[in-house]
Every structure is written in C-alpha cells, then in structure tokens.
Amino acid sequence: MPPDPQPGATEDCPYLGSEVVAEANGQHVSKVRVSADQPHPACFFYRPDGKIQLTVRVYVGDAKTATALVNKVAPIDSSNPASDPSGWKGGYLSSDDGAVYAVAKGASAVVVTTNQKQSVKARTVAKKAIAALKL
Template sequence: MRRLVLLAPAVVLLAGCGPTLVAGTATPSSPSASAGTTAGSELPPDPQPAATEDCPYLDSEFVADSNGQHVSKVRISADQPHPACFFYRPDGKVQLTVRVYVGDAKTATALVNKAAPVDSSNPASDPSGWKGGYESTDDGAVYAVAKGSAAVIATTNQKQSVKARTVVKKAIAALKL
C-alpha cells in the first residue's frame, strides 16, 4: 500500500504531461501473433491443400528433378492469385511445399522470418535482390526469401537446402516477381 501511495503523485504528474490521457487496460497480444510483425497485425494462416490440381507456376517434372523424388500428386491451396503448391511423393506424404505471398512488405518479411528465423538460419540472397534465410530442419530443409511485398518459401523433405532454393528461384522467375 505504501508503494501505491508513493507512486500516486508521480502518476498524476506524468498524466498532466501528455497531450491526452487514455483510460482502459492494455490487451495482451494474441499468442498466434508472430514476433517481428507490427503491433496488432497477425500473419496469414499457413496454407492448406484444398484441391488436386497442377501448380500454376511450377511443373511437377521440374520439382521431381529438383527434389530428387517422383511426384505422384499435386494439390494447391485456395489462396489466390498465387496458391501454395503441395507436391506429394508416391507413399502419399508431402515432399515439397511452395508458398507465395504478395501483399504487405512487413508481412512478407515476417513470413520469411517465421519460416527461416534470423536467429537460427543462414542468410539467403538468391536470386539477386531477394533476402531471407535457409536451414536444415528435423524434417528436411527450408529456403525463404522476400523482396518488397513478395515472399516465396519452399520446404522440402530433403536435408539439402539447395533443392528448396532451386525451386524458389524457378517459382520467382515463373511468377515474374
């Protein structure tokens, strides 16, 4: 109680210094909000496969050659105009996923940092002008880069990040980002 009494004059003094006094309580940030995003903004949800269709910006044969596994099926998310593409191997498991985001520059950077955190990943700058990271994971590897308001992220079940990088570069070229 004594601490409150001592702080009360300081609070009154400080309240008079600001142009406005806002009453209310602070709302804690959502647990789903990612670090590195702007206050009050959240990242878009991770894409989910919604339809069995060819990827509009990557050919299955190219993915099979790049990732080193036969592609048995391709599914895409409902995201438009650039759906995420999910490439499956013959046993029905996903071997490679490519996500394309075009929108807000801060969100693009935050998506890349979520996929390849600055603290743990290696810096990536390929293709020229794109920035992000790459790293091996328990399940494979990730290569994620952003440029302006665009981000492209590839995850592979292979440990070599060069496979994901090859796919990201092809997606960027195909989409003319």
C-alpha cells in the first residue's frame, strides 16, 4: 500500500477546480495544496478557517492496490456500496466528522473525503475528478 498523501505545495489542483469543489461541497475554498504524488497528486481543499474541507486522492497503478485503497477507507463489510460512475465499484460512509466516497476501476482508484455529512457531495466531486482525468 502506498503511504497516505500529505499536503505539500500551495497550488491549484491539476484536475479539479476550486469553484467545482466550492459548489459541490457548499463551502468557500480559501486555498488548495497538492501532494508530491505523481502523475496525479492528491488535492487538499481548505475552508476559510484554515481547516481541510475536502481531499481527493487519485491512484493509478495495479488493480489489487486500487481495490485495497478503496477497502481501507470504505470497507466492503461496513460501508454502503458505490457504483457511480458506471463501471466503478467501491463504497461510501457518513459519520459525524464527514463522509467518504471511494471507488476503483481496474488499476485506478479515487477517494474523496469531505467534512460534510452528505456523501453525495463526495460522490459529485469523485465523478468530476474521474471525468477530468479520463480514467
């Protein structure tokens, strides 16, 4: 398993605009930081008080690792099944701290966490990232 990505440089997310995240998550984005992961860095979107409101992690490598990353954050036996967009499989969970939407397809995985309790917000961002990356 690759290590969890860490926020690095303050710069725009290369595959997801701040305005898309602000609209989907319902909060103003004050800054964006990206991890050093290549070719698809994880993107960390911050709210005005300096706390992270949403993260997007993209993994492209092998199918076994992609599935394991999804199962780590949205375990099959304890999460709701997710299958959006078409052909992607994973799960979603909501808690008092927010929600996660994680899906994999082949050797790719996308994991979105939000500070909002509605998983639909994370799902919306995941679909936008997948479409932008053409995964």
